[in-house]
Amino acid sequence: MKQLSARKRAWMDDFSGYAFISPWLIGFFAFSIIPILFSLYYSFTKYDILGDPVFNGLENFRTMATDELFWQSLKVTFFYAFVSVPLRLIFAFFVAMLFNRGTRAIRVYQAIYYVPSLVGGSIAVAVMWRRLFMADGALNAALAKIGIVTDVSWIGDPNTAIWTLIILAIWQFGSSMLIFLAGLRQIPKELYEAASIDGAGALRKFSHITVPQITPVIFFNLVMQLINGFTVFTQAFVVSGGSGDPLNSTLVYALYLYQRAFKYYDMGYSSAMAWVLVLIIGLMTGIVFKTSSSWVFYEAKEGK
Amino acid sequence: MKGKHFLILALAFLMLVPGFIFAQPAAEASKASTMRLAWWGNPTRDERTYKAVEMFQATYPEITIETETTGWGGYWDKMNTQAAAGSLPDLMQHDYAYMLQWVQRNQLADLTPYVQKGIIDLSKINESFLSGGRVDGKLYGISLGTNAVCLTYDPAVLAKAGIAEPDSTTWTWADFERIALEIYRKTGVQTIPFFTTDPKVGFDNMIRQTGKATYGKTGLGFTDPSVLREFYAIQLRLLDAGALIRPEIAFVSVSPEEGAFAKGQSWVEFIWSNQYVSTQAAAKRPLKLALLPNIKGATAKGTFLKPSMFFSIPASAENPEAAAKFLNYFLNDLSVNDFLMGERGVPIPDDVREHMATKVDTINKQIFEYISLASKNAGPIDAPDPAGSGEFLKMVRDVTQEILLKRVSLDEGVSRLMTRGNQILK
Numbered sequence: 001m002k003q004l005s006a007r008k009r010a011w012m013d014d015f016s017g018y019a020f021i022s023p024w025l026i027g028f029f030a031f032s033i034i035p036i037l038f039s040l041y042y043s044f045t046k047y048d049i050l051g052d053p054v055f056n057g058l059e060n061f062r063t064m065a066t067d068e069l070f071w072q073s074l075k076v077t078f079f080y081a082f083v084s085v086p087l088r089l090i091f092a093f094f095v096a097m098l099f100n101r102g103t104r105a106i107r108v109y110q111a112i113y114y115v116p117s118l119v120g121g122s123i124a125v126a127v128m129w130r131r132l133f134m135a136d137g138a139l140n141a142a143l144a145k146i147g148i149v150t151d152v153s154w155i156g157d158p159n160t161a162i163w164t165l166i167i168l169a170i171w172q173f174g175s176s177m178l179i180f181l182a183g184l185r186q187i188p189k190e191l192y193e194a195a196s197i198d199g200a201g202a203l204r205k206f207s208h209i210t211v212p213q214i215t216p217v218i219f220f221n222l223v224m225q226l227i228n229g230f231t232v233f234t235q236a237f238v239v240s241g242g243s244g245d246p247l248n249s250t251l252v253y254a255l256y257l258y259q260r261a262f263k264y265y266d267m268g269y270s271s272a273m274a275w276v277l278v279l280i281i282g283l284m285t286g287i288v289f290k291t292s293s294s295w296v297f298y299e300a301k302e303g304k
Numbered sequence: 305m306k307g308k309h310f311l312i313l314a315l316a317f318l319m320l321v322p323g324f325i326f327a328q329p330a331a332e333a334s335k336a337s338t339m340r341l342a343w344w345g346n347p348t349r350d351e352r353t354y355k356a357v358e359m360f361q362a363t364y365p366e367i368t369i370e371t372e373t374t375g376w377g378g379y380w381d382k383m384n385t386q387a388a389a390g391s392l393p394d395l396m397q398h399d400y401a402y403m404l405q406w407v408q409r410n411q412l413a414d415l416t417p418y419v420q421k422g423i424i425d426l427s428k429i430n431e432s433f434l435s436g437g438r439v440d441g442k443l444y445g446i447s448l449g450t451n452a453v454c455l456t457y458d459p460a461v462l463a464k465a466g467i468a469e470p471d472s473t474t475w476t477w478a479d480f481e482r483i484a485l486e487i488y489r490k491t492g493v494q495t496i497p498f499f500t501t502d503p504k505v506g507f508d509n510m511i512r513q514t515g516k517a518t519y520g521k522t523g524l525g526f527t528d529p530s531v532l533r534e535f536y537a538i539q540l541r542l543l544d545a546g547a548l549i550r551p552e553i554a555f556v557s558v559s560p561e562e563g564a565f566a567k568g569q570s571w572v573e574f575i576w577s578n579q580y581v582s583t584q585a586a587a588k589r590p591l592k593l594a595l596l597p598n599i600k601g602a603t604a605k606g607t608f609l610k611p612s613m614f615f616s617i618p619a620s621a622e623n624p625e626a627a628a629k630f631l632n633y634f635l636n637d638l639s640v641n642d643f644l645m646g647e648r649g650v651p652i653p654d655d656v657r658e659h660m661a662t663k664v665d666t667i668n669k670q671i672f673e674y675i676s677l678a679s680k681n682a683g684p685i686d687a688p689d690p691a692g693s694g695e696f697l698k699m700v701r702d703v704t705q706e707i708l709l710k711r712v713s714l715d716e717g718v719s720r721l722m723t724r725g726n727q728i729l730k
Binding site for chain 1: 377380381384385387388405406409411550551552553554555556557558559562691692694695698701702705706709711
C-alpha cells in the first residue's frame, strides 16, 4: 500500500465508487440518456421503424401546426391538467386536514386511501369506470334513486367523458395527501397555542397559520402534479380503450403521441411531439417557480 | 489496505458478472438447428400452438423451436422493434393490413423457393386462398385460415316480430332497413350502428359492390360518394326513428359481454367470422350468420375471403428452412389440425378443411358453412392496405361518430371523409 502514490489511491477510490454504481450508470446511459438523444435526433427525421430514418429538418414541427388532432390533444391536456390538478390538491389537502387529528385508526385509513393511487391505471379500474358511468351504469342508477332519471352515457358523450377522467384523477389523491399530512405534522404546535391565547378562531388559524406554513408543500405538490397532469397516459388509455373516445374528447397528449408512434409508426413525428411536451412542461414549471417567491413562505426569509 | 481495495473491486465486478455468465448457454444452443416462432394470440390459441410445436419437435427431433407470444397490441410494437434491431424470428404470424408495408421495406422473404423445393406443399390449396399473400407475383405469406365479414342476428327476435328469416344471398339494404324498423316497432329491440370498431369495413363492402375499391393507388379508390352517403343515411334514418342504439352508447369500447348485442338490446351485430365464437359465447343464445345486404343495382360482389392471418418468414431469418418445414407441417398435417381446430380461421387446404368439417362443434360448423356460402358469393380481395391506412381508419371512425352524433350534417360529414381521405392516402 505504501508504494501507491496518493494520486493512484484517489483514482482507485474513484474507480471503485464508479464500479459500485455501475449497474445504475449503465442503466441510466442505456435506458435514459442514449434513448433521449436518439429521440432528439428522430424528431428531425421521418422514421417508420421498418425503414431507416430520413432527415427532414423541421418538417415534423411544421406538420403539427396544421394537425387538427395535435391541437385537439393539447386542448384536452390543458383542460385536464388545469382542472384536475387543483381539484386533486384541494381534495388531498382536505383529507390530510381530517387525518391530522391523529387517532390510531388513522394509519389504516391512510393505507386504504392510498390504494387508488396504486390501482388507478389498471384494467380493473377501466371496467369499473365503464360500469359506473355507462348509460345504464351505477351513477345513473343512484341518480334515479334520488329522483333524477337520466340516460346520459357519461363515458360515451363527448361533452362529459373528460370529466370521468378528472374524477379518476381526484380519486387518486393518495400520494399528495401523504405529503400534505407530513407537512401539517411539521407545523409547530406553539403557533396554534399562541394564536389561541390571542383569541383566534379555527378559520383564522387555518388562514393565518396552516396555509402559510404549508405553502412549500403546496408548491412541491403543485409542481409534481402539474408534471403528472401533462404527461397523463395510462388512465386515458385504459378508460377509452386506447382510442381517445368519444370523438377524441379524452385524447390526451401522451395518448396521441403513443398512437402516432405505435399505431401509425410515425416515430419521427411522435419524437418531435415528445420534445414539444418537454418544452411545455418546462415552461409551465418555470412559471410556477417564477411566481413561487410571491406566495411560498420560507422560514429562512423571516426576520429580513 | 490493498486487500480491502481488491475486495471492493471484486465485489463491484461480481455484480455485473451474472448477466454475462447466464447469457452464455442460450447463445451456444442456437448453433444447433433452432428456430424462433412468434405469434399474437389468446390463451386458447397459445395452448393449441404450443401443442403443435410439441408435436412437430417429436416428428423432427433435430429442430428446436423457441416460442414468443403476446396479445395483438403488444405484438406489433414488439415485431417492429425487432425489425429495427434486425432480430426478427424465423417464422412470424403476419396480418394482411401490414403485409404490403413490410414487403415494401424488404422485411419478408419470398416463399416460392421453398414451394419449388417441395418443403412447402401447396398442392391441395386453391389459388384464391393464396392470392392474399402474393405481392407482385411473389408469395410472402401463407394464410392460416379464412375469414369473411358477416352479420350475425338473433333468430328468436325475428320470430317474435313475425318476420321471416332473410335469404342473405339476395337481400338488400332496403330489406335490412325495413326489417330493423319492423323489429323495433313490434319488439322494441334496436339495431346497433354498423361496424362501430371499424366503420370502413361496412362501407367498403358497399363500395366493392359498385366495382370500386376503398383504397386507390393514390388516394381513395372511388370518386362517387353516393354509396358512402347511403351507408350513413340508413343509420341516420334508423336513429331518427329511435331504432338505432345511440352512438354515445354504441361507440364506447367494451368487452363482448358488455356490448349491446350480448345484452339483447340489438338484434344484429356486424363481425368477422372468426369473432363468431366469442360473440356467441358472450350472447349465450342461438345465433345465425348472414352475408351483408346488397346495394341497389350491385354490379360486383362486396364480400371477399380474407386470410385471417399469415405465417411469413422474415428476410433476416437465420433458419428459414426449419421455419418452412414447420409452416408446412402446421398447414397440411391432419393430426396437428385436430388440435388447432380451425381456431385461426377455416383451414385452406381442401383435405384439411373436409377433415375438420366432420370434427368441429356446432358453432364452428356454422362458421364453416358460412365460409362456404361466402366463397360462392365473394369477389376477389383488394390490394393490401396502403401506408397511412391506420390514420385513415381513425379519421373514418371520428367522422362516423360526428355524423351519428349530429355534430355535422350528413353531406358535410361525407365530403369531409372524401377530402380528408384523399389527403391522408395521397
